[in-house]
Amino acid sequence: MPVPSFTPVVAGLAETVPFVGPEAIARRSGVPVRARLGANESGFGPSPKVLAAMAEAAPLCWRYPDPESHALREALAARLGLGLDEVVIGEGIDGLMSLAVRLFIAPGDTVVTSLGAYPTLNYHVAGFGGRLECVPYRGAHEDTAALAVAARRTGARMVYLANPDNPMGSFWPAAEVLALLDALPGDCLLLLDEAYGETAPPGALPPVDAARPNLLRLRTFSKAYGLAGMRCGYAFGHARLIRAFERVRNHFGVNRQAQVAALAALGDTAHLDWAVGAIARACARIAAIAREAGLAPLPTATNFVAVDCGGDGAHALRVLEALARHGVFVRKPMAPGLDRCIRVSAGPDAELDILAAALPLALREAQGAA
Amino acid sequence: MPVPSFTPVVAGLAETVPFVGPEAIARRSGVPVRARLGANESGFGPSPKVLAAMAEAAPLCWRYPDPESHALREALAARLGLGLDEVVIGEGIDGLMSLAVRLFIAPGDTVVTSLGAYPTLNYHVAGFGGRLECVPYRGAHEDTAALAVAARRTGARMVYLANPDNPMGSFWPAAEVLALLDALPGDCLLLLDEAYGETAPPGALPPVDAARPNLLRLRTFSKAYGLAGMRCGYAFGHARLIRAFERVRNHFGVNRQAQVAALAALGDTAHLDWAVGAIARACARIAAIAREAGLAPLPTATNFVAVDCGGDGAHALRVLEALARHGVFVRKPMAPGLDRCIRVSAGPDAELDILAAALPLALREAQGAA
Numbered sequence: 133m134p135v136p137s138f139t140p141v142v143a144g145l146a147e148t149v150p151f152v153g154p155e156a157i158a159r160r161s162g163v164p165v166r167a168r169l170g171a172n173e174s175g176f177g178p179s180p181k182v183l184a185a186m187a188e189a190a191p192l193c194w195r196y197p198d199p200e201s202h203a204l205r206e207a208l209a210a211r212l213g214l215g216l217d218e219v220v221i222g223e224g225i226d227g228l229m230s231l232a233v234r235l236f237i238a239p240g241d242t243v244v245t246s247l248g249a250y251p252t253l254n255y256h257v258a259g260f261g262g263r264l265e266c267v268p269y270r271g272a273h274e275d276t277a278a279l280a281v282a283a284r285r286t287g288a289r290m291v292y293l294a295n296p297d298n299p300m301g302s303f304w305p306a307a308e309v310l311a312l313l314d315a316l317p318g319d320c321l322l323l324l325d326e327a328y329g330e331t332a333p334p335g336a337l338p339p340v341d342a343a344r345p346n347l348l349r350l351r352t353f354s355k356a357y358g359l360a361g362m363r364c365g366y367a368f369g370h371a372r373l374i375r376a377f378e379r380v381r382n383h384f385g386v387n388r389q390a391q392v393a394a395l396a397a398l399g400d401t402a403h404l405d406w407a408v409g410a411i412a413r414a415c416a417r418i419a420a421i422a423r424e425a426g427l428a429p430l431p432t433a434t435n436f437v438a439v440d441c442g443g444d445g446a447h448a449l450r451v452l453e454a455l456a457r458h459g460v461f462v463r464k465p466m467a468p469g470l471d472r473c474i475r476v477s478a479g480p481d482a483e484l485d486i487l488a489a490a491l492p493l494a495l496r497e498a499q500g501a502a
Numbered sequence: 503m504p505v506p507s508f509t510p511v512v513a514g515l516a517e518t519v520p521f522v523g524p525e526a527i528a529r530r531s532g533v534p535v536r537a538r539l540g541a542n543e544s545g546f547g548p549s550p551k552v553l554a555a556m557a558e559a560a561p562l563c564w565r566y567p568d569p570e571s572h573a574l575r576e577a578l579a580a581r582l583g584l585g586l587d588e589v590v591i592g593e594g595i596d597g598l599m600s601l602a603v604r605l606f607i608a609p610g611d612t613v614v615t616s617l618g619a620y621p622t623l624n625y626h627v628a629g630f631g632g633r634l635e636c637v638p639y640r641g642a643h644e645d646t647a648a649l650a651v652a653a654r655r656t657g658a659r660m661v662y663l664a665n666p667d668n669p670m671g672s673f674w675p676a677a678e679v680l681a682l683l684d685a686l687p688g689d690c691l692l693l694l695d696e697a698y699g700e701t702a703p704p705g706a707l708p709p710v711d712a713a714r715p716n717l718l719r720l721r722t723f724s725k726a727y728g729l730a731g732m733r734c735g736y737a738f739g740h741a742r743l744i745r746a747f748e749r750v751r752n753h754f755g756v757n758r759q760a761q762v763a764a765l766a767a768l769g770d771t772a773h774l775d776w777a778v779g780a781i782a783r784a785c786a787r788i789a790a791i792a793r794e795a796g797l798a799p800l801p802t803a804t805n806f807v808a809v810d811c812g813g814d815g816a817h818a819l820r821v822l823e824a825l826a827r828h829g830v831f832v833r834k835p836m837a838p839g840l841d842r843c844i845r846v847s848a849g850p851d852a853e854l855d856i857l858a859a860a861l862p863l864a865l866r867e868a869q870g871a872a
Binding site: 133134135136137138139140141142145146147148149150151152153155156159168171173174175176177178182183186187190191192193194195196197198199200202223224226227230234235236237238241259289290317318319320321345346354358359360361362363372373375376378379380382383384385386387388389390393 | 503508515521522538543544545546548553556564570572593594596597604606607608611629689690724732746748749752753755758759763
């Protein structure tokens, strides 16, 4: 009996997931998460004004969302100094990333990224039949010069760079990012992921400029704004690139409450400033907790700290697993060269207290299990 | 200067939108919407228990949603008598539809649908390079026998059927749907859109059965449940079909509040029963208002009424435009044979009062403009 066959691209894909959620980890292990420090969320939460706006809007959730996200897009365009057709809203950076890959990557096309960079990009590239060319990090940094060389060598149609970087927490000054852009062929798109833009040091983000025909930038309300659960991100760049999303996006896909929440979040700059400060203090405390336990925290431009566990990848994985048994959820990079680290997200003191108590125990257990 | 080129499929697409939202219509016309009766939403709103659950969960919106939507999926599977791997949650039916097309339709593959059926399906088929074969309605019904004939003739890989139907409001008994399924080749998927399943008469929905290898069914919380703004739908069917979504879906795409809202909605069957009753009464009143104005309402199995305006498509369009000038938002089918109708969504009496006052005026204006 014949059954419906998948497309050739889909037939070649694994049934996979880029990240297993903490809820699923807890369901499988039976250990409740006591300190949720692995998903680079903001445990400092959204602005109270966001919660008030959501509460006020909730009774209207029977209405479809505005498919143009007009109010939010207008506010973002004004903030960025861009036109309305230079900004598009999507279901988080992940959703926009999927669409960006779909727009530009046909089966067999090459995308250049860093070995160990954001796995969801790889998932979407594979999902549209693209070919990944992975360039090793140089220390804790994505190697911009090598990315450009690889793009030219492979005739890549897209290069991915996260600045600030995830999972290592490093950053490049804007000049370095623009040098990468200048080194790319004009028909190669630079997909610049600025998910951690709000915590970036001054000078890390290139000036906003929608004139570059091959630069698409992604930002989100999931990190410093504290709205990861609402799934709302945005892309901005040249109008030719942004308008193209109209050809493929799910127009009614951005939840109504998400639009309301993001608009309110954008308006409360005082809360954002406070949250960025709280994140910086939490990162400093994570670094201190790590040092106290004899580990080496890396500098960070993000809302997390990569902590070198001082051994190999297997050792860091044992540390992560031991932390999980203590109810502390963190993640870790898996690529060679980065995998000696665990990645600990900023969070409120109550959760960092749990980390501080658990880390020395986890290290002892990891050494004992070796 | 070269610029990034779109994929061959994307290069051939228009910058289009299947539906212009009422907010955009109001922005462009300058006329505020006084009666929102065009998007087949439920102005009767969600359950108060849904609003309570959303309020309780809102402070946790800084957390990413559970990518497995475990609690909601478990509740749906239990309700349907299915296994966990026979149900998948998505960003409304639109989002799931896009993924279903992506799974099965490669460039050049044929999808059979009805001429004038849900345009978002057509948008997604075009979006993945598929070819549409459109079968005319038979009266107010999608022509199931002709759909099967067209599928066999064209070697189609997918057939789309909405039961109950949108935009005409008709339905087929389950036996007719299963006869269509039996008439399809085993490798042709029947994509069965049951968005209006909650308002369907007894006997319209085939029994739940995940054993059929080529049947994928779509349902939503957007209609009778009153949660269109939250973007939450589900697909169910054979585990081989459902598991395949893991290969391509945006795992973290379903908003956290949407999962909370849908779970609470599913639990409040008393509210659903009340809403279905209120919808039926509103549809009866829309029919009476139409008859009073000398028009011919069609029977409905949905939350809207197709109203035959008694002329041609141009006349019905003039009626729609005149209603819009009075602040009454409705939609209309555009395909030949269906386009003599406008489509009026059920809503609370206050909005139907506005319709009742505006319709005779709009008819006079439409006749005057002819």
